[in-house]
Amino acid sequence: MFRSMNPKTERTKIKEKVIEGALLLSALSSVFITLSIVFILFYEAIGFFKYVSLIEFITGTSWTPLFAKPTYGILPLVCGTLLVTVIAIIVSLPVGLVVAVFLSEYAPPKVRDVAKPILELLAAVPTVVYGYFALLFLTPLLQRIIPNLSSFNALSPGIIMGIMIIPYVSSMCEDSMRAVPMHIREGSYATGATKFQTAFKVVIPSAFSGIAAAFLIGISRAIGETMVVAIAAGMMPNLTFNPLEPVQTLTAYIVGVSIGDVPHGTLEYRSIFAAGVTLFVMTLILNIVGFLLKRRIREVY
Amino acid sequence: MVKEMDEREEIKRIIAQNRLRDKIFWILGLLFTVVGFVVLFVLLLDLFMDGLPRLKWSFFVSYPSRFPEKAGILSAWVGTALLMVVTALVAIPLGIAAGIYLEEYGRKNFITHLIEINMSNLAGVPSIIYGLLALGLFVYFFRFGESILTGGLTLGLLILPYVVIATRESIRSIPNSIREASYALGSTKWQTIRHHVLPYSLGGILTGIIIGLSRAIGETAPIITVGALTFIAFLPSSPISTSFPFLSFKWLFDPFTAMPVQMFNWISRPQKEFHLNAAACGIVLLIMTLLMNGLAIYLRYRFRKRIRW
Structure with missing residues (x-):
């Protein structure tokens, strides 16, 4: 009774509501971003598929958008992406896991605080x-060991990308390993x-879902990474699993x-x-599975 | 008797083997961790050896050129600086507000849950997808063109999740007793947040902002996708004008280039001399990001030390 009579409190209440509304709108902006992306x-893409059949797109084995008679088969690009990703994973997952085990189980806290x-x-x-680094340092270095390595190739950006991803993998693995309670150890x-x-x-099996999540998110980083491959892998759509040849990834094509500077509305x-x-x-698939796994570990402990 | 001896020997052998494995792994772990440092060091060394001779004053005040010795990064660093202004203006208010909502207001309902899942998904979307979003949305739908505004907005959205996550973590670490003390004195929710929660969490938020901006400085792919030019020999229009109202926002709609785009352009050229320019540009870029990250690490350390609940 007394409160509602006071105009100042009334005004404060409205102000509080307005602020809450504004904050909610800001939070909802992220949903808006996702919706606009999709x-x-x-x-x-639907505009694209009016001209190119979906079946040709998914199963076609050549990607030549610049030819007089263009063909749009996504497989060479997907193949290039997977090839570079596999190389990156071979580098980053074992190293990332070993570093995580070392930092979480072996290293004294002081070393960890500096190393991380x-x-x-x-x-x-x-x-x-x-x-x-990949194009002008690692590729020439590798060419001394593997003489038939072409100057644009999948191997060198793959390795560099792997090194780039190590911190993501090791940091996420370490977090989930540290979440394992001490009494289990x-x-x-x-x-x-x-x-x-x-x-x-003991520790790795207990932290398994977190480590799996770290791996998945690492893989998704590698798939989405752009500049390293755009610079060092060459710009040649190439349906091959030979890491010594130039390839083009999805990101590098974009x-x-x-x-x-392509004109708006063209097929290209x-x-x-x-x-x-x-x-x-x-x-998206990798991120969602990773997210679910990460949430599961939070529920266990 | 002999059998017992054998068993004992066997156990000793197993223990010794296990200990050896433990030691070997210790060394392996240290080695792999050090590999990271070595890579960082070699990277720096390689870049500095190539690029240092080019780092003269003229490099910073010249436009790109066909002649590698005369080329510089003037338009690139001005472009990057202006981009960062727009990026910060987008990401900071939006990110802090979203973070506050999720931590302080969000009830455990469908909308909060949706926003949370969405946020962690956005953090994993490849940066080039943001470029495509911006190309469709800002360049052609809103008709902002291939401008600084478009680039800044793109990078702002890109680093939004970083700011939100930092804000949330920082707010979460404030004990509830602080909030309750404020409520007990009759403050409203917003007053509590404004005068208590925000000031205490500022250190963590600042760290997140700096790390986010350091990401944005180095981002290349989305900026190329929205149409950053690789050869620009002029500066955007000045934000200060001589006539009324003295402030001009025309620069927002000017075409632009940025440091990483300039570097990419130089790397892609076949001539070795341009690679040296790329290295010099890379040094500047690397020093900026490493400084920002160093500052963030220092701030995190300072604030953690100073505040004891």
Whole structure:
């Protein structure tokens, strides 16, 4: 009774509501972003599929949008993406996991406090600098060992990308391993197990879903990475699993077309959205599974 | 008796083996961790050896050129600076507001849940997809053109999840007793947030913003997709004009280039001399991002040390 009579309180109440509304709108902006991504990608891709049949797109084995008689088969680009991703994973997953085990189970806290931020700096280096490194440092170096390596190839950007992803993988793996309660480790030590045995037979299985999530998110990073491959893998759609040859990834194709300022509404313009949809769907699936796994670990402990 | 001896020997052998494995793994782990540092070091060294001779004053105040020795990064660094202004203006208010909502207001209902899932999904969307979004939405739908405004908005959306996540983590670490003390004195929810929650969480939020902006500086792919030009020999129009109202926003709609785009352009050329320019540009870029990250690490450390609940 007394409160509602006071105009000042009344005004404060309205102000509170307005502020809450504004904050909600800001939070909802993220939903708006996602919806626009989906809408724009699919809108332009549907325009593309009016001219190119979906079956030709998915099963076609040659991607030659610039030819007089263009063909749009996405397989060479998907293949290039997977090839580079597999190389990156072969580098980053084992190294990332070993680093995570070392930092979480072996290293003294002081070492960890220094090592973690420095490793994270690796993730902060701009990708275009990594691209420079892949093309002008690693490729010439590898060419001395493998003489028939072409100057644009899948191997060198794959390795560099793997190094780039190590901090993501190790940091997420370490977080999930540290979430394993201490008493589980102590139980293992009490039976006389070494740190090595505890780490690999007790901690890693307990943190499994978190580690799996880290792997999936690492893979999705590799699939979506653009500049390293655009610089060092060459711009040649190539249906091959030979890492010594030049390839083109989905992301590199989008960059390649964008550099040449394509006119709005042409088939070529729409083709980058078709490639984008393919990329988006691939990473989305990995991210969602990763998210669900990460949430599961939070529920266990 | 002999059998017992054998068993004992066997156990000793197993223990010794296990200990050895433990040691080997210790060394392996240290080695792999050090590999990261070594890579960072080699990267820096390679870049500096190639690019340092080009880093003269003229490099910063010249436009790109056909002649590698005369080329510079003037339009590139001005472009990057202006992009960052727009990016910060988009990402900071939006990100902090969204973070506050999710931590302080969001009830456990469908909408909050949706926003949360969505946010962590957005953080995993490849940056080039943001470029495609911006190409369709800002360039052609809103007709902002291939401009600084478009580029800044794109990068702003891209780093939004970083700012939101940092804001949330920082707010979450404030104990409830602070909020309750404020409510007990009769403050409203917003007053509590404005005068207590936000000031205490500022350190963490600032860290997130700096890390987000350092990402944005190095992002190349989305900027290329929205049509950053690779050869620009003029500056955007000045934000200050001599006539009324003295402030001009025409620069927002000017075409632009940025440091990473300029670097990419130089790398893609076959001539070795341009690669040296790329290295010099890379040094500047790398120093900026490493400085920003170093600052963020330092701030996190300072604030963690200073505040004890």
